[in-house]
Structures are given as structure tokens and as C-alpha cells.
Amino acid sequence: MIIPAQVAGVLALILIVYVVRADTDGTAEDDWFDDDFEERIAQVNDGELEFLSVPPDAPVHYHRNSLTLDEGSLEDGWARLRQCHEHLDAVPRAQIVFRKGRLRNLTITGKRNIARAWVDGASVQLENVSQGAELCLNAESQVLSHNEDGSYSVRNGPYMRRFLDGYYPMRVTVEVSYPCGRLALAGLNPERQKGFSVTETACGVQLEAWFQGRLTTELRFVEGTSG
Numbered sequence: 250m251i252i253p254a255q256v257a258g259v260l261a262l263i264l265i266v267y268v269v270r271a272d273t274d275g276t277a278e279d280d281w282f283d284d285d286f287e288e289r290i291a292q293v294n295d296g297e298l299e300f301l302s303v304p305p306d307a308p309v310h311y312h313r314n315s316l317t318l319d320e321g322s323l324e325d326g327w328a329r330l331r332q333c334h335e336h337l338d339a340v341p342r343a344q345i346v347f348r349k350g351r352l353r354n355l356t357i358t359g360k361r362n363i364a365r366a367w368v369d370g371a372s373v374q375l376e377n378v379s380q381g382a383e384l385c386l387n388a389e390s391q392v393l394s395h396n397e398d399g400s401y402s403v404r405n406g407p408y409m410r411r412f413l414d415g416y417y418p419m420r421v422t423v424e425v426s427y428p429c430g431r432l433a434l435a436g437l438n439p440e441r442q443k444g445f446s447v448t449e450t451a452c453g454v455q456l457e458a459w460f461q462g463r464l465t466t467e468l469r470f471v472e473g474t475s476g
Contacts, residue, residue: 255394271467298462300444301418303366305459309337310410310436316392316403318427323401326393337382338412339362343375347385351391359385396469400435406465408458425468426453436469 315331318357322328330352347355349371358374360366363384364377373386403425410419413451431454441447447456458464 276368297380298439298464299437299460300442301459301461302443304420305418308336309417310337312408312419312421314405314421314423316390316423316425318393318425318432319430320431322393322427326391326395327389328392328403330388330390330392331389333383333385337375337378337384338410339382340375340378341382343378345373345375347371347388347390353389355386355388355449356385357384358382365367399471401470403470404466405467407462407463407467412462416462418459421460421464422455423459424453424455428452431472432470433473434468435471436467438467438469 294379296301300339311334313333313335314426315341317329317331334345352371355373357366357368360383362378362379362382362419365374366373366375366384371471374382392403392405393405396402405423406416409417434447434454437447439445444459445456447454454468456466456468
């Protein structure tokens with residue numbers, strides 16, 4: 250049974266938190282508080298969503314999601330999730346937090362420039378993250394919900410890159426794949442705009458967002474092909 254949309258909530262990545270002043274030698278923390286610290290502070294956002302029409306010059310946290318829906322997904326809402334993070338900030342501690350109860354079989358499939366990474370319930374904990382760090386995960390996410398009008402919704406977020414009390418620029422892509430011709434995109438929130446693009450094919454949808462603050466997305470599908 251698919252969970253109704255009004256109670257499904259957000260199902261994928263909830264939060265990326267960078268935890269400083271942990272019990273380390275301070276080396277990774279110093280990477281954050283470097284000569285560019287004032288520039289970082291100038292970029293700070295209080296959580297209000299702001300799309301970036303021009304991507305930042307410097308690399309920012311890039312968060313890639315791939316969701317695969319099959320016929321079973323239309324019945325129970327569960328999809329295969331592949332997720333990767335690139336250009337993670339260099340900090341002593343960080344965590345990637347998911348919505349409890351909507352994720353299962355969470356595993357780490359690869360890491361680079363991270364001293365230690367482990368799954369802890371509905372989160373992934375990181376220690377001693379260095380410059381150029383990357384992390385990839387696999388899981389199953391109950392991401393598809395059924396709407397009263399017979400359509401389906403895929404909700405994700407809120408995506409955010411948070412440090413202390415501020416939010417910083419990041420890039421997110423979400424690719425939703427399904428049997429070709431089985432579904433068609435019927436609605437989108439937020440709407441397309443500069444900094445937020447959506448590409449449709451007969452076999453899926455891909456969105457890309459450059460933003461700062463908190464981003465939650467909804468893709469609404471109907472059965473059958475568009476046009």
C-alpha cells in the first residue's frame with residue numbers, strides 16, 4: 250500500500266551538517282577557518298531558498314541522486330536509491346541524515362579523502378573529511394506516494410548545506426528512472442526557473458538545482474506517456 254501524499258513527508262536526504270570543534274587535532278577544522286573564511290561568511294544564507302542563476306566560481310558540494318522505480322514501486326512506494334556527494338567540505342565531523350522509517354538497507358559503496366565513515370541508523374557519520382572528499386551510498390527509499398486524483402508524487406528534501414547557523418551554496422541533481430512510457434511528468438514544484446532545470450524523456454526525469462538555503466522538490470506523475 251502506498252502511503253498517501255499528505256502524510257508521506259520528505260523521504261530522501263534531510264540534512265548535511267558540518268560539526269566543528271570535535272575531538273580531533275584541529276587540522277580539518279582549520280581547513281574551514283582558512284584565509285577564505287570571510288568570503289564564506291559573506292555567502293551565508295539563513296535558510297530561505299535562493300536559486301543561483303550563475304553557479305559559484307569555486308566548486309561547491311555536489312549531491313547526486315538516482316532513483317529507480319519499477320512496477321513494484323507503484324504498489325508500495327519503494328525505489329532503489331543511489332546517492333553520491335562530491336566536494337564535501339573539509340571538517341572534523343559531518344553527518345548525512347535521512348528521514349527515519351522511509352529508508353532501508355543503507356550502505357556505503359565508496360569513499361575518498363574521508364578517514365572514517367559508517368552507517369548509524371538513518372544517518373551516515375563522517376570523521377576527518379579532507380579536501381576533495383567524495384562519498385557514495387546505496388539504499389531503498391519509500392519515495393513514491395499516491396495522490397487522491399490518481400497521480401503519483403516523488404518528494405525529496407529538504408536539501409541543504411548547513412554550517413553553524415548558516416546555509417551555503419550547493420548543487421543537487423535528481424534522476425528518476427521508470428519503465429519507458431509507464432509514467433509522464435504532470436507537475437513540478439518548484440517551477441522551472443534560472444538555477445532550476447528539468448529534463449524529461451520517455452524513461453525518466455532529471456532535475457538540476459544550483460541554490461542556497463533549503464530545497465524541497467516534488468515531481469508529480471500520471472500513468473501513460475505525455476503528449
